[in-house]
Amino acid sequence: MKRDRYGQLTAAMVLLLAALSATAAEPDPLPSWQEGATKSSITAFVERVTETGSEDYIPPAERIATFDNDGNLWAEQPMYFQLFFAIDRVKALAPQHPEWESQEPFASLLKGDVKAALAGGMPAINELIMTTHAGMTTDEFAVLVRDWIANARHPETGRLFTDMVYQPMLELLAYLRANDFKTFIVSGGGIEFMRPWTEAVYGIPPEQVVGSSVVTEFALREGKPVLVRLPEIRFIDDKEGKPVGINSHIGRRPVFASGNSDGDLQMLQYTAAGQGPRFMLYLHHTDAEREWAYDRESHVGRLDKGLDEARARGWTVIDMQRDWKAVFPKRQD
């Protein structure tokens, strides 16, 4: 029997649909999350904003989800991982800088006394960052970051830093993307420190990374156009800076925002203030055994005002110890 094209197509579609609907129940998209109020608040939100005809339906183009990075997608103890990079750069550059032997914060660092080096507070950290993060082209900096991230290891766990990402958050990112959310990083960390590896590690491409930055300048080097990183802060993507960075890079108010410290509070407030359904998520570090436990008194990633506001406004707070079956991915090496 000869069928016309329409009939052939219809028959094919019917068979295909039948085959697909015979598939077993879909696997849990968030297998590392314990069943309970936290997990179900996330899945309930995603279901109600993606269901066609739902009163709370959000069109795919508006499904903007923003995630802090340090302490939210990967760990941040005993100090921001970017500082380990800066310290390793100081060591690598030391032979060209004999004057550092008697100059702080370098002298202490080179003696291995990180605590003494950072005792100078923000000016010391600023000097450290500017010395190690500027003076090269953006392409050269990306190579330095790529080499470091592929080899450097956390001093306490011995793991690669990219293996100290949170398995439940990787699942959450993938789950949101499977539901047509566009996932962004909005971090106080350096934008060009993150971009070389976020696509491979988180599935987040460079154009969806927002962060702090130095001034860059267009220049011709041997006739080739390059961008040179200058030792001057352009933008700090933290606290009040986060909504500014979101507006500048994304141009839309997120409908889903996830952070772990008071530095994320304005991002969550800004998200909450939009019209329509919103989801605000805080990660509370409560697990001293598998990770670290810290909040109101911590120097890194302090969560104090944010915790109060989350409770007062009914935002979802992840209790790491209670809500996560696993913290880090299974160790490969």
Place this chain on the structure above:
Amino acid sequence: MKRDRYGQLTAAMVLLLAALSATAAEPDPLPSWQEGATKSSITAFVERVTETGSEDYIPPAERIATFDNDGNLWAEQPMYFQLFFAIDRVKALAPQHPEWESQEPFASLLKGDVKAALAGGMPAINELIMTTHAGMTTDEFAVLVRDWIANARHPETGRLFTDMVYQPMLELLAYLRANDFKTFIVSGGGIEFMRPWTEAVYGIPPEQVVGSSVVTEFALREGKPVLVRLPEIRFIDDKEGKPVGINSHIGRRPVFASGNSDGDLQMLQYTAAGQGPRFMLYLHHTDAEREWAYDRESHVGRLDKGLDEARARGWTVIDMQRDWKAVFPKRQD
């Protein structure tokens, strides 16, 4: 006969593929482009970088295409359309500013003498932009832009400004996206002047628009977090600023860049300097009948050094009169 699921699925796929391959030859994706060297240079590039196994294959994630806006995606004569917006804002605000009757550039503008108003050069234009583009929240500004763009008409053609986009460029944007390119605007125009309408008009979402900007500041208004636009330039996305803006927003070097003036030259140079296959495209305004003809001597959209460099380096130059069958979309109103 009962088939197992795998057999059922296979049968369905075979039928479906047969049905789809019976489809007629694909329609021309660039119907408003004349057949010839310009059009075929574009399609040849796209084919060779998207064909699996090609030596010049570019993975989808790296298919970044950047487009200037004024004079490249929409017209820019007799002056940048954003200036018409600024002038209409001055008129709307005039009742609240009696002092403008004797204060330039406002006094001339309100008398209808645009030329005299702009005779003050950049300081006058700057004052005009700051007065009309700052002092409100980003959300309020977006409403002003949306209202204006929906109603304002070009003084010479009587068309809506959004109907003065170039039909061949709309086709090019769609063609690139159909081939998994990510299309960005990189314009000297105001980023927040473009974002409210680029998605509807060009299919380019706000997060893929790069432009000039003013400083914004996070503030609480009646307890609600907002961003306030301040009368201070943050970034000029023109000339040397374009590669800087691309790096800041996208974080990858484009593989395809399209512009029409010397203000786009550094973007094209930066694109050309990357490794692997690249495509640099200049639009030359040669059509005094259907649009405007201007290049080396024009005050708006001057194309002088860029034209020389394009010819010297073999970049593709669109001759509007020769290469485009149509310039604007068919008139609807």
